[in-house]
Amino acid sequence: MVKKNLLPLLLMISILANGQAVLKYNFSKKNQNVLSLALSPDGTQIATGGDDNKITIWSTADGKESYTVNGEDSWITALAFHSNGKFLASGERSGKVTVFDLSTGTAAYNFEGHKGTVYSADFNVRYNYLATSGADGMLKIWDMASRQIIKNIKVCDKELLVVRFSPDNAKVLTAGSDGYVKEWDVLSGNMIRSIEAHPSTYVRGAAYSPNGEYIASGGDDKSVKIWQVSNGRLYKELPKTHRKWIQTIQFASDNIHLASGGHDGVAIVWNIEIGTEVATLKQGGVFVTGAIFSPDLKMIVTTGFEAKSAVWNIESFQLNPAPTLAEANAITVATRTSQTETSEKKNVFELVQPRIKTGEPFVCLEDEVKIRGMVSFEFGVREIAAVNKQSGQREKLKLNAGGLFEHSMKLAFLDNEITIEATDTKGTKLEKKFTVYRIFDKNNPTELAKLSRSGTDYALIIATNSYQALNPLVNPVFDANTIASELENNYNFQVEKLIDPPLSQITLKIREYARKMYSDDDQLFIFIAGHGEYDDFYKEGYLVATDSKKGDEGKTSYLPHSALRTYVNNIPCKHIFLAMDVCFGGTFDPYLASSRGNEEAAQAERAYFIKRKLNSKTRLYLTSGGKEYVPDGRPGQHSPFARKFLEALSTYGGADRILTYKEILGVVESVIPEPRYGEFGDNQPGSDFIFIAR
Structure with missing residues (x-):
């Protein structure tokens, strides 16, 4: 940061006239034409960039120059403050994008990729992204955490002049030389809407x-x-x-x-x-x-x-x-329309827990039921309440800023007819009705047989064979496809696969799972296969992505195990099992578990056993080795770890057809090198992860 002497200002203060804008003062810098402007979120600082290749920070109190940040040898054509006021993004005529830390005046991030002038920039604070647009007609979205580009969209043939994130950070707005204003979904990159706003002319x-x-x-x-x-x-x-x-x-x-x-x-x-x-x-x-x-x-x-x-x-x-x-209590924003115009926006009311099968009651042992879901109305939510017909209870539910609700309601024994009522500000009402059956006699096998699990099992399979800078592998994709097929066909999992994904796609996909809504009975299984590395200096293990760079001493193109632990632990699914078939996978957890155990389910009723297993929060992991290399195996024959994991799946859990985490350990423990396993994050004592065969 280069401190500057205060420059002369032309200060012009006039007597306020009623309802008029009055010039308070002028401020200027010698030999600078201002090309870009930004105002800090608290309104105390003005940032200007110009054709002198410099960014100048001014005080709004008196218009005096505070300091100057030197850019590269190129005009400053775009500026944007981060909402925390600490960072300032700049775009240049050269195509370079820099994010400055204003506390030090130094560059915290550098992004390159535009061909020609960068015209606009904006921060997305929800996902920690930065979006830019330029003379090449490209919309680029950068992940600040991984420093990788995650979206690269050709919007128009010539200049793309505007990029702006929506207030909820879910969409991004673009405009430019084609006369169109377009909205894009931030996560998928899909275009939501295209408006021919100013035909045959530029939208600046x-x-x-x-x-x-x-x-x-x-x-x-x-x-x-x-x-x-x-x-x-x-x-x-x-x-x-x-x-x-x-x-x-x-x-x-x-x-x-x-x-x-x-x-x-x-x-x-x-x-x-x-x-x-x-x-x-x-x-x-x-x-x-x-x-x-x-x-x-x-x-x-x-x-x-x-x-x-x-x-x-x-x-x-x-x-x-x-x-x-964020301060507004309304869940959806009502569109201002005339009284004669009909809005196309639909009301949304979704119940996530309990998941009810049509015509069937939800059966439970507990004296209360957890209700979870989301609601949004065109004109905002006035009230949402839960009513139990049997007990006469009527309880108001609290909504968070995203329209989500979570509530526990007391139950009577046997049938409980429950209605969730949501009412908007104009009196429109939506309802969700379901029956919860609370078991009266826990020792009655007939009663226990009524227990049914309503949760969904998800699987995210990530496998990489091909690498830009490292030797290819032969089996991860083959292993992943086989495991995915086994889970879909025999265990009723909803499976999603990422094959040869770049780092940005891996982190983005984990973010997507972190935004999902889950019931307490839902489970998430994550399987990762590919290269792994260990840095003895940092004492850290890393996942290697297809675009990871060889010789990257800073490891910015790799996914640290510490970051992966945090990402997965914060996914709001109650039950998560992470398995990794990668070199140095055992360094995922600095404290390697050393205990073994086995638990027989044969003596318990199957449904009751499932309920009991899903009672505690689960954060368990299993890796193909410790701090060492692990073999890939012969082409088409699976890696040793994957072969044993598939062998465990093929047992289908024995007579009760419930395969537990500890039963899997009993099968894979014979692999050389010895697999490592244990718990991480917020795991609770007595937790387990189960695979329920069809």
């Missing part, structure tokens, strides 16, 4: 409203348009006040006001509800490059090419910031 400005209801766009046709996010329809087109094309668009935090900046050197503040101009800010210069409201809506910052930057006082407007999306 686009933004989401903070509540996620609207998209505003501005184009070379001099128009500013407001679109409904719910259906992609035009909500309003504002008057064509700008004399030249629109360069920048920014919403105020009240969701009602909007700032547009144009190539006519003017920034305009709009009220989109009434569709009129509120104020005109004559920035001057060739064109306005940025116009941003402060979070408290007391100021607007504008920048221009060949013009002084300015801070405008708008306190006389008496604008009030709306609650953020």
Whole structure:
């Protein structure tokens, strides 16, 4: 970080006129044309980048320069603050993207991949991503944790000028040279919607409203348009006040006001509800490059090419910031439509636990039942409650910000008819009805036979044969396909496979499983086969991905076992079993388990045994060796570890057809080198993982 002497400022303070934007002060840097602008989340710092290849940080209190961060030998064409205010992303004319740590003024991350100018950047705080767009027409999404590109989408043939994440971070907005505004799903990369917003011309400005209801766009046709996010329809087109094309668009935090900046050197503040101009800010210069409201809506910052930057006082407007999306209690955002317009958004009500089979009661031993699910309404949720007809209980349920609910309800013996009622703010009601049968006599075999498991068994199989920088393997994919087939056909698992995945795909897929909703009876089995490495300096084992780099001393292209432990442990599934057929797999847990055990289920009722086994939280692992290399095996004959694992699966658990984790250990323990096994994370005493044969 290079501290600079304070530069002279042209300070202009005027008496406030009622309802007018008044120039508070100008600020500028000698020999710099400002090309990019960002405002810190707390509104105390302004960041500008220009054709002098530098990023300048200014104080909003007085417009004085705080310090300068030196970029590379290239114009700074895009800037974005992280929501924590600590990091600042910059994009350059050279195509380079840098994330600076503002506490030190040094580069924390460097990303390269664009061919030509980077025009826009934005952070996704939910998934720790950074999105960029450029002159090559590409949308690129980078995973900050792995420093890998996870999405590389060709959006248009020429310049892609805008990239913005939605307020809930689930979507990403793009706009550019093809005249379209497009929405993309962040995780899948699939296009959700394409709007021909400004036909046959460039769209240079686009933004989401903070509540996620609207998209505003501005184009070379001099128009500013407001679109409904719910259906992609035009909500309003504002008057064509700008004399030249629109360069920048920014919403105020009240969701009602909007700032547009144009190539006519003017920034305009709009009220989109009434569709009129509120104020005109004559920035001057060739064109306005940025116009941003402060979070408290007391100021607007504008920048221009060949013009002084300015801070405008708008306190006389008496604008009030709306609650953020996270603060709002409504589960879904209601689309503003006219009374005669029918919304296309559907109400959603899903029950995850208990999972009810049509026409059958849910049977349990306990004196209460756990209810888990999610609800969302177009106009927001007013109330959700659970009603037990037998006991007369009516209990209100609490929702979190994502619309999820979890509640435990007391049960009477035998039948309990339960209704979950969800009501929106307009009185619309949705219901879920089911019957829970609570066993009266736990010693009665006839009663115990009614117990049924409603959970789902999931399997994530990751296998890698091919590597960009390491020797290929012959059996991981063959092993994975065989194990997957066994689990699907004979154990009723829902199986998903990743074959030769890059590091970013592995971490992204684990994130997807971390976002799923699970019932207490659900199980997740993760099997990983491929290369592994151990770093004696860091005392850390690593999974090797297909794109891992040989000689990567920093191990940034590998997945550390410590990170894998954390990722898997935080998946909200109660029962998880991780098996790894990789070299140095035993270093997954620094404390290798040393005890053996066996438990007979033959004497217990099968259904009761299953319930008991799934009572405790499970975090168990099994690896093909310790801190050593393990053999791959002959082509087409499975690795020694996989062969024994399949042998265990083929027993189907014996007479009771329930294969336990400890029974698997009894089969695979003869493999050389000796497999390692144990518990990790939040595992509870008495836990187990079971494979239930059909």
